[in-house]
Amino acid sequence: MKHKILIIAGLALFFSVVTYIAHDLFSNSSVKYSKSNPYEYDIQHLNKFDSVSVSYNENLAFRPQMLEMHGVATDYSDRIYVAGNKFLEIFTKTGNLLKRIALDGNALCITIDPDKNILLGMEDRIEILDMDGKLKEKWEPVSQSSIITSISSDGKNVFVADAGLTSVYQYDISGKLIGHIGDKDPHRGIPGFVVPSPYFDLGISGINEFWVANPGRHLMEKFDFEGNLIKSWGITSMEIEGFCGCCNPSHFTILKDGSFVTSEKGIERVKIYTSEGKLKCVVALPQSFKEGTRGLDLCVDSKDRIIVLDPVKKMVRVFAPNIDSKNNN
Amino acid sequence: MRKKAILFLLFLLTLFQSMESFAKQRFPKPEFESAYTQPETLQPGPRYELLAYLDVLVLLSTLSLISWLILKKRSRKGVFWISIFSLAYFGFYREGCVCSIGAIQNVSLGLFYSAYTLPFTALAFFVIPLVFTLFYGRTFCAGVCPFGAMQDLVAIQPQKMGSRLNSVLGLLPYLYLGLAVLYAATGTDFIICRYDPFVGIFRLNASFGMFVFAGILLGSGVFIARPYCRFLCPYGVILNWFSRFSKKHMTITPANCIQCKLCENTCPYDAINIPITVKNPETKQELLKKFILICILIPVLIAAGGYTGSKLHTTLAEVNPRVRLAKAVMDPVKMQEKPESYEIKAFKSSGKPAKQLLEETNEILRKFYIGGWLLGGFMGLTFGLLIAGRLITNYNPDYVPNKGTCLSCNRCIEYCPVKV
């Protein structure tokens, strides 16, 4: 009798396992559609920064008349240039439209050189316009796969960031390709660029030096015009001091005192770092942007106002230091 | 000699070189230091190729050693210590993966899906125990499989269940094997891994549910020795087939059986065939009748099983995530009842037309229709052979282990008074 009871007990337990498997596998009620993604990393808590640490106020915003906008730049008289699909628009520093120029394609980036040329990165090629918007030059594309995401010029040299081929090109102002900079070269201690998505920015910072954002490595890297890597800074972190995600900083620009203004995607934020790469202050927090905003191109004017292109709200947004932080400084 | 030593050293250095290149990161690791909980996955993290080869080497060594201990040394103690080692190495250290049972799915997927590259270790873990079984019986089950070792530890009050119950329950592993192959071959899921009862314990990260699942199975194992091995393990089915043809299976007695009956009740797995001698041999007519009956019964059962399987193909296919998704997307009533899942959201945001999903689903259903026939036919055949086995009397004069079901644990040996 005891023998039978033990067998029944054993079988009951065993069949409860089999029943569970069969039920879990076939039952409709167990259709495992999860309401939430099990792999999702909830980063909401990272969006909630102390707004007291924000040292800038948005004191101007205006809307360009184009559907798709990618690049923003200022010139010597603080006019604001916005480049996008099929159009280039020029505004006064207070946001009044001065001129609208039709383009032959999609401009992904823009810069104004000291000789008053407008340099545009038109997806895979460079175009140079005069201040009236007349096409002066069109350079041959390096490759059909090029995606030119940033351009900067000191009047003699033109540096171009190509996210498609993950390379930086150095041209002279006549459009002659001088060479590639920053490609992986262990002998020269250059780790190479990692550009998982088309956000790859650069900017000349002074005589014989320019900076490149290496977004996959979360680094800002400084090169000389000979292509030597001079220094780099940046830490990978979800916290406010660092950069995170697959490609950040997505954009940057440089203030008069050599500080960096950076923008990020994923956790949308604009921050200022000292020239040594230490976090100085916050310009805008994720609350200021629509979730999922990417492509926050930046430029500064002569008053160090920070101009942010918000392609989701389709606005040019101008930030200036708030009074308190000015007083503190 | 010196030259050889230098060559060996250089070889070692190249191995380290390969480890370095495996360790290289293409991108910096994503930073998940804050508040991220990694969801449970079916497989543990990837392993250096070199260490994967080490696993194969350990498998080969333990199998060789245990086969020698079982057949030559006739040692139960040796088997016990090997099973403790296997539990520690393949179980807790290797976290139950790669395992021969799960490798069935890798092999099935490799056979039916050309884009899948069958990992060498999975193939090795599938084939090596089979080869050993073909020579020496189920020495793998005796103490190399960590699942078996784990259950062996809890078999405190094993009860004899009788051959009829054993035979009926013995059909379950065939069904599990058929389903596992079907789902792996159609790229649906690796159900053996999904319902692996012990993996959570091996990885020391079992959720409460998994812990209860394993606990219940082990609990039943107190009274029914090795329930997973005997009544669920799909690899056990294949080992059973191979073991029947084993060249040198273990024997209870080292010499002639003296029919002392001391071993009769020692097998916790009901795997000892008791002697059946020819007292009233069946007449030729009776044998012919049985033969004709079997010849008719088996094809009929195969056809009936196949037909039933084909009729059930949509139910079987509902395990496939693509089919489930299609069902949820195409069935707006259900969708209203349930909040939209992230799978549906992901599908919608992919921009794929529903028509394409439907086409993919139809293709999967077609595969399941064929699979349903094969699975049903296989079950029909298994059932037919079970009946045939019960109709045919196997005459054997001695106490012998059943070569198919004997797990070569060597327990019965200790009770045999015959010594050489």
Ligand code: SF4
């Ligand atoms: S070795 Fe003996 S006790 Fe062990 S499973 Fe085989 S027949 Fe049973």
